[in-house]
Amino acid sequence: MALRLFKHSLFALGLLAASTTAAFAADKIRWMNDWLPSGDKAAIYLGVEQGFFAEEGIEVEIINGRGSSEVVTRLAAGAADMGTGGLPALLQAKAEQTINVSAVMSIYSMQPDLLILPEGSPIRSLADVEGKTLGTATFSASNVIWPILLRSNDIDPDSVNLVRMDPGALGPMLAAGRVDGTINWITKIPSFAEVMQEAGKDVEVILWSDYGLDGYGLSVLASDRLIQRNPDLVERATRAYSRALALAVENPRLAAEALKAHVPEMDVELAAAEFEASIPLIVNDISDANGIGTFEPELLAKTWEWVARSQELALDALDPTSAIDTRFIAD
Amino acid sequence: MNSQTTSAARSSAAPLQPELTKRKLLVLAWLDRLAPVLAALAVIGVWELICRVFALPNYLLPSPSAIVTSAFALDPGIWLTHTWATLRVSLGGYALAIIIAIPLAVLLANSRLMSRTLYPMLVVIQSTPIVGVAPIIVVLMGAGEMPRIFITFLITFFPIVVSTVTGLMSTPEELKELSRSLGASKAREIRNIQLPFAVPYIFSALRISITLAIIGAVVAEFVAAEKGLGFFIAFSTSFLRIPQAFAALIVLVTLSLLLFQVIALVQRWLFPWSLPKESR
Structure with a gap:
């Protein structure tokens, strides 16, 4: 009798322990970055390492994507819950089909696209690209905007010889002088500078934003399924990410060290330099006026305008405000 | 006098000759054994020399050092x-791939209906560029190792099926007839006659497929992975660290060669009779 009582008590205690664990178990999210680990993706790692997500009761699994379109697809397919991706990729996808993904926070309020050139390049302005050979990654989203940017600056896109190649070949091609310049993101300047140094050269850049390309870039995206099922979780995750982003801006080296804790082969100096290169896209006049993370309607409309023009879509094909959910932006 | 001198020289050289020949043979045997290593070392040496003489930068062609x-x-x-x-x-x-391909091959070799129905499908799968469908597989199967394993399976299984079917079909018809006349069941005929005949074919496919398995894993890791040598190569090239990417390639090649040898050893250990006499 005593033994049975003991067994029943043990069973009850087990049940209690299980239910308590369940009650306090952290929510899990699968967070997908838009590219391989690099300095500019360090904020999420910093949030995890600093315990910002744990404080919000969230356990994060970080997955590496291979481009914003993949992040949008994986979120829509339910293979990831939240992540980072370019807002233009989301707008384009939503204009063309039903995609149950929303942008919940902006990260870059300026576009990161630029031309990387060797020091002393004859290309001094965008107009000088006529007759030159430029290298670009085969599947870069910048390729879509490029002809529109040229046309809006009265330059014939056909006058430029655009050579498509693997992203890993761009630096060597530039250093070897096989191309006059490359199309890249601002965050790649440090690693290009490293390779160019080996060739005894320095780099110069031409920012596309100086030639009229404006709009939101990298943003935090979430699957609509998660937003509907657990809006509180999205709010907590966005809050934790905002804290991490603010700390990374303040201390890029700390962010790079957090990244190295997850990706041991990472070079801390290079990662910190990459994050630093991305800070002007996060903190700038736009973020000063509206706050980091917000989506200002006029700039959002301009973002969509660029996408619509580059994809030859009607401007009324999408209301860009339908692609965003501003409820979760941290104060 | 002249002839005397010649014969004297001959007589003094006579005991030396077998020893010289023996030494020569020994050197030749060593050279034969070391030839692959020496050839590899020579290639590496020339590679290093070219990099140094022409001062090739690491981003173009990193030197072995x-x-x-x-x-x-x-x-x-x-x-x-x-x-x-x-x-x-x-x-x-x-x-x-082995678990699925060998039973499938048995089915194809023993059923005309199955062969006519499934073979075209297998050819379609094999003709589909896996690199193209890999991202779709990842989206469908989600995160984790399963999509990578599945991509590797798709790249690996076809040679095993084709080679095993060829091996099974090569069984002499007389032996099959003899087995039937002795009242052996179909299962027994497959197990005791067809499969042993197919063993050399299966192992030649297994050797090809193990190298394909490494390629398959790398393809999968290029598409979606957080770890693995394929991921590491993509990661290194994204930072333009070309020597590091080359080092990963060398690890991959070494891994591939080792696994190839392991399969050869397994065959020698389990089925020595299936090898040509000089390889046993």
Whole structure:
């Protein structure tokens, strides 16, 4: 009798322990970055390492994507819950089909696209690209905007010889002088500078934003399924990410060290330099006026305008405000 | 006098000749054994020389010494983690391919209906560029190792099916008839006659497929992975660290050669009779 009582008590205690664990178990999210680990993706790692997500009761699994379109697809397919991706990729996808993904926070309020050139390049302005050979990654989203940017600056896109190649070949091609310049993101300047140094050269850049390309870039995206099922979780995750982003801006080296804790082969100096290169896209006049993370309607409309023009879509094909959910932006 | 001198010289050289020949043979035997290693060393030497003489920068063609330096600059734990991840995916996909391909081959070789129905489908799968469908597989199967194992399986299984079917079909008709006349069941005929005949074919496919399994794992890791040598190559090239990417390639080639040898050893150990006499 005593033994049975003991067994029943043990069973009850087990049940209690299980239910308590369940009650306090952290929510899990699968967070997908838009590219391989690099300095500019360090904020999420910093949030995890600093315990910002744990404080919000969230356990994060970080997955590496291979481009914003993949992040949008994986979120829509339910293979990831939240992540980072370019807002233009989301707008384009939503204009063309039903995609149950929303942008919940902006990260870059300026576009990161630029031309990387060797020091002393004859290309001094965008107009000088006529007759030159430029290298670009085969599947870069910048390729879509490029002809529109040229046309809006009265330059014939056909006058430029655009050579498509693997992203890993761009630096060597530039250093070897096989191309006059490359199309890249601002965050790649440090690693290009490293390779160019080996060739005894320095780099110069031409920012596309100086030639009229404006709009939101990298943003935090979430699957609509998660937003509907657990809006509180999205709010907590966005809050934790905002804290991490603010700390990374303040201390890029700390962010790079957090990244190295997850990706041991990472070079801390290079990662910190990459994050630093991305800070002007996060903190700038736009973020000063509206706050980091917000989506200002006029700039959002301009973002969509660029996408619509580059994809030859009607401007009324999408209301860009339908692609965003501003409820979760941290104060 | 002249003839005397010649005969004297001949007589003094006579005991030396067998010894010289013996030494020559020994050297030749050693050369024969070391030839692959010497050839590899010569290639590496020429490669290093070209890089140094023409002062080729690392981003164009890293020298062997630069590759070795970059390999040792990384913590061995990092190499082990990535190598183990690739090995796990390769062996997972390879095992799945064997488990599915051999019974499927038995089915195809013994049923005309199955052969006519399934063979075209298998050819379609084989003709589909896996690199193209890999991203779709990842989206469908989600995160984790399963999509990578499945991609490896798709790249690996076709040679095993085709070669096994060829082996099974090569069984002499008289033997099959004899087995039937003795009242053996179909299962017994397959187990005791057809499969033993197919063993050399199966192993030649297994040797090809193990190298394909490594390629499959790398393709899968290029598409979606957080670990593995394929991921590490993509990661290194994204930072334009070309010597590091080359070092990973060398690890991959070494892994591939080792696994190839393991399959050859397994055949020699389990089925020595299936090998040509000089290879046993």
